[in-house]
Amino acid sequence: MQIAMVLYDRFTALDIIGPYEALSRLPDAQVDFVAETAGPVRADTGFLAITADKALADVPRPDILVVPGGPGTFAEIENETLLEWLRTADTTSTWTTSVCSGSLLLAAAGLLDGRRATSHWLTLDFLQQYGAEPTGERVVPDGKYITAAGVSSGIDMGLTLVGKIAGDEHAQAVQLLTEYDPQPPYDAGSPQKAPAHLVEEFRANSRFSLV
């Protein structure tokens, strides 16, 4: 089972490492980190590079696609090479997935037309512009498409997909192995739960520019 983990300039690292850590532990997994050109690809913070071991063209028919988000998403929406690869790979994939603003790339490629989908809470509204139906849920399956909300939600998406492919017990084993028993020190992980002024600051783009 070939799993293509897509990288592009200024992706968010946890978006892709979350699903990778779960999906790489599927039976018979062959994971390939891919980018337009093979070589190191730098994440949004500038502090981290992950190696794309293969170019997109080297992996034309993966069984599973995982597309991360990040501030680089908006540049990639104009990248016809990437969008065309997504369209072609999707014709034979068994699962086409995204985390965070990665869903905008699937949507821009025309793959989410009329489908329920999610994205980072700050980019959720953009989905509609590309024909998808935004929902605020954390992991949103619609047929073979699974989109996840912001950044850390890719862990939940990855485990969900492991369960669909290899069964609940295997997914539970992966959860136990990765000791995924979250105990966040705060309860501010969604716009509904976080202090309202933080949500407002992000919406006004005054604090960070991750997405």
Next chain:
Amino acid sequence: MQIAMVLYDRFTALDIIGPYEALSRLPDAQVDFVAETAGPVRADTGFLAITADKALADVPRPDILVVPGGPGTFAEIENETLLEWLRTADTTSTWTTSVCSGSLLLAAAGLLDGRRATSHWLTLDFLQQYGAEPTGERVVPDGKYITAAGVSSGIDMGLTLVGKIAGDEHAQAVQLLTEYDPQPPYDAGSPQKAPAHLVEEFRANSRFSLV
């Protein structure tokens, strides 16, 4: 504030990317991925390489150390170059931290003598051999030392440390930005919660060999 993210052969990627995603969003963060030799370092699955932008010797006095775990830990326990770097860096660090079996490296370097510490649930018992006092909690602060349990617990550790350094509001902002509102599809993330036979299988090392 210089943050050294330590890499070594067969580390577990989420161990280090979890804390990275939180700590890199500290004010004035300068994050350096480091390894004995600069260059790509391959993770435990073999499917992923992260670039060490600098060699250990280039980053002698980081403010924060983060040491991940993974199946490679046991080889590194014999690596006197790494252990000596940890000892030296620790003399001036403000925070010395680990995730998963990374705590065994801190302990082997003599940094956790008599301290409360944690590790991946499968490697917790080893801590005692190196003079630490193992506890089953997810994030264990003891003075400037913070150890975290297996793999995904580094996210909780990273957010906890952001709160200690930059205050609760900044940590909440990071949690909101990374949409860390976990909704695991199963409740099997600790040996207390997972089906007992899975725990037994792991202890017998029959299913995976991550740690």
